[in-house]
Amino acid sequence: MKKFHHISSALFSLVLAVIVAFVFFYLIEIRKQKIHSILSLDLVRAERLIVDNFNHTSSLIRNINMQIVNSSFNKNRINQILYKFRSNPILVETFSWTIFSWSDRANKIIVDADNGIIDNPIDISDRDYLDFVKNKAKDNIFYIGKPVIGSTSKKWIIPGGVGVFDKRGKYRGSTVIGFEIEIFAKLIQKNILNPNVSVTVFKTSDQIPILFSSANKIEYYQNYQPKFDSKISDLIKSQFSENEIKGYIEIISNKKAFLIKKLSEYDITIVVDYRSKAIENELWNSIWSRSIEFLIIIIFAGVIIVIIYKKENSEKKSIINLKENAEKNNNEKTNLMRIISHDLRNYISSIYSLSDLVLNDNSNDNNDKIISFKKCCKIIKYQSSEMLNFVHDLLDFNQIDREVIDLNKLEYCNVKKIVEMMIYLNGNLSNSYDLKIIKVFDNKIPKLKCDRVKFKQILDNIFTNSIKYNKENGEIKITVKYLKDSSQIFIEIADNGIGMTQKDIKEALEGNAHKIDKSEFTKKIDSHGIGLPLVKKLVELHGGLIKIESVKDSGTKVKLWFKIEGELIYPEEKNFNCEISSILDEDDCHIKQEDRKKILIADDEEINIFVFKQILRKTNYQIISARNGLEAINLVKKNKFDLIFLDIWMPEMDGLKASKVIQDFLKQNKMNIPIVFVTADDNLDTKQKIIDLEIKYFLDKPYTKEKILELIKQIFYKGQN
Template sequence: MQLANDSAGIGVWELDLNSNELIWDEWMYKLYGIKTDKFLGAYQAWENSVHPEDIEDAKVKLEAAINGTGIYDTEFRIIRPDGEIRTMKASAEVVRDDTGAPISVIGVNYDITEKVNTLATLIQAKKEAENSAKAKSAFLANMSHEIRTPMNAILGGLQLLKNADLDLELKNTLNNASFSAQSLLTIINDILDYSKIESNKLELEEAPFSLQEILDSVQYDLDSEVSNKGIDFSVSTDNTCADSWLGDLVRVKQILLNLASNAVKFTSEGSVQIKVTEQIYNNQEAIQFEVIDSGIGMNSDAQQRIFERFSQADTSTTRKYGGTGLGMSITISLIKLMGGEIKLSSELNKGTEIKVTLPLKHSKITTKHTKEKSLTAPKLAKFNILIAEDNRINQALIKSFLKPTTADLTFVENGQQAVDAVKQKKYDLIFMDIHMPEMDGIEAQILINEFDSRIPVIALTANVMKEDIEYYLSQGFTAHIGKPIDINNLYGLLHQFTS
């Protein structure tokens, strides 16, 4: 026993409860840094050595053990004669006579300072990492907002110019500018998604959705690029495949759109096909997407790299086709979050086939997505619309967007002016920016809702992260439309609230 104690550096002590004498072994003196020739009594030495902030708790626990109302298993700090503070782990057993009366306590002490310090260091490191993650998320959210605000004016202006009477050369220049601006917005969204996936903050919704709606939307989004390239693009769905499913509509579309847009991007001639079937995967019904293209293809090394973050097939691919390399990584992460799998088959210069299986549940209810698009503006000649927006460029852009509606438009520059305007005039609809001087959009919406809860108030903001949108809706906003504003989304929303 002594050899074991010596090896572990464990000190043994015994307290005689009749004489109140405390006996220490040699290791106790070493642990406490006290010399035996200067020792005035073990109990006094122990009491004087324990840190003033810890002594009461240590004594209370010892008394509780002696009285039979607790166990003695604790930690406390000691101050050695040289001023060094150490942390002790202490435990003990109470010895009782035949009547159950306590007669002595036998216990041990051992030094756990290094363990405590290491744990404290780890806790501090974890706290710093969490703070860093929060700071990064806040930075990305703010950066997204700051970039989206000018992007709103750029993309909005380009959308308006598409209706202008321009010659062929200018139309081509306009289309190139629109494509480049949309590509920049895609990169911004990819960076935000990657950040959320990396910090485990991306959550999937589970709501009824229509599979056909996703397929139609993907075709709509890629129609312009497919037409410009002159390639064949087809979507076929097996007759036995159900249309109604439970899952995250936005993320399912994101997976398919990323795969299909990559196929179109890397196909200069030939075709891109999307084949949709219903399968059984791990004893559960599942959607299977096959995206087949006749594009540039990949060799075996490139196929391995395509699954890495920030990677594309090779550097020449990046130079020729652009992109961050994040899209595929995000797609794979989303597939894994859904419990699915992805398989890739490709041959250089002969095309690529990607097969994705997503195990989702059937839904008995088909719910159309609330954000319907519309190519035409609704006629709102008798409507009064209030727009709270502090950015003059955005004011001019929204005014141009809403001009075809023939609605009566009122612009204010902050939340307080919006509240005052509602009190002076009846409005049928309000578009409310969030970040404004004097009074922000959230506070203004709450006050307007208290004054007249019947007026739909739509959040119009560059904050587009899921948690932001959910927060706005929980605060009473009727709907949300993000910046940069998609004119077809805007018209679709107006049709919803004015029909």
């Protein structure tokens, strides 16, 4: 037993030793990879700095040489060319070259960018790169030479140049330049990210160290006596032999780390070195810190496993519940889509059948035909209006579901007038149910700042519900008051219809009105269960409050409160019947016109233009039409219009682009013509584009005579709000 115990202890110790050794070597490898990443990054930065300097300079010299060839090698012209390419002080932070000089074929500098034409030419024939430049001049190669003291700058430089042949193929000289080694070293030092990294630059062919740069030290070539660590020189000599010169070398170990890269194009070698002592210190620090982390991970791993195990069952139950809820929601959406598709088919079917009836009426009795025709058209109009309202509500309901619905342009609106218009426009519907409409309005009601379209939508949804769910010969009472104490506008729409239970109210506000039992209500109702959630959201967007009070079989009251902020603005008192008549173009209050106003209508659909002209045929307006944006632009340039209607979606050029061109033309000619966008697009992005173009008006399709005349009146006679 004792022997077995010793064997178990030995095996455990062996396994533990293997694990520790594995972790140790793993951490060493991780650290080596990190050092390699650091060196690679600094190598790339150093290489980019050097290559960018050389490439940029090479490009400039080639440009200079082309101009020198075209100047016929005239000294004065060469002087002017070189002066243009002087070193810009702004570039000192990025580039390290000094000035350009021109060396003639005798290797003497005769023109200098700073000193101009030199009376006593400077002999530079001892520089090793000139022979290469002369021999390779036809190849247009930029060659780098050994470090020298600059002939004019008197600083240690890396010289370089490109030779020039004339048009007859004769060597005429070279454009030369020097890179200041000290500035080069400082630029490299500035670009080194890690303080433990140093960069050494060699002349590859001669293995001459040019510069050494680290975080706190800079050395560079002086008197051909390198002042560098011998290990780097030995490393270069051992790795770059005459017989085999590799392009890239990396040496990463526990005690030393180098990356070496040769830039063949410029005969330059870069050595990136990681400080040896730093490698050892960081390695042990890494081992200790990782070991502590490893122990902490083991301790917490056990705790996490226990927690996960305990939560597993509750999470499974949650997943099951989520799945059941998802299936329930899918079933509800399926039912809603079934109801929607059924109602849409009913609308379209009735419109189609009535249209077919009108088109195929072969009756000989003209009076009977006219009566039948008008009756069919009234029903078609009613069904179209119902379907349009349904589609608008459906789109807005979808925006609520995606949480993207928002208010558009806010303006001060006459609440009493909007309510009066709502009652008037729904008159046919309320008359069909023989309902009595009772109005209780305060004499003076201030204007409300709101989105006019969405505010009408709120009232229209509530009012049409009161009509549809009312009893025969019932009544609807509409109250509009200004509450001075709370500075609120109060609106109440009350009916004595079928009413709802508290459960029904909750279902209706959640968009589930189709679930409410209406079996006792014998009258057929066009309702889709999406109106009240939309109303609630639109009221909240206006900062208002909605409250529904209802009793089964007794009726429903919908109460609205809207806060008025700032100064009270009261509308002008007007005869509403006169206003309605003017909107409908009736005789008792016709729109006054001093001149025959000219209106442009741009739409690619012939039927839309026909409808527009039919609506305005009894007015005194002159109507001109265009089929696309380009035609509209040409007509605007040739005619003086009082109003322009632009359809958004047209071929060749759409309304949005055309409006921009027209607006620019109007500004140039100091003209101001109102533009109205006509669209069936209810997308918020499209409305935002209209707002961005600073277009004040737009007309939704389909439009009615009342809508168009009301809009024209609003534009031409702004005083009537």
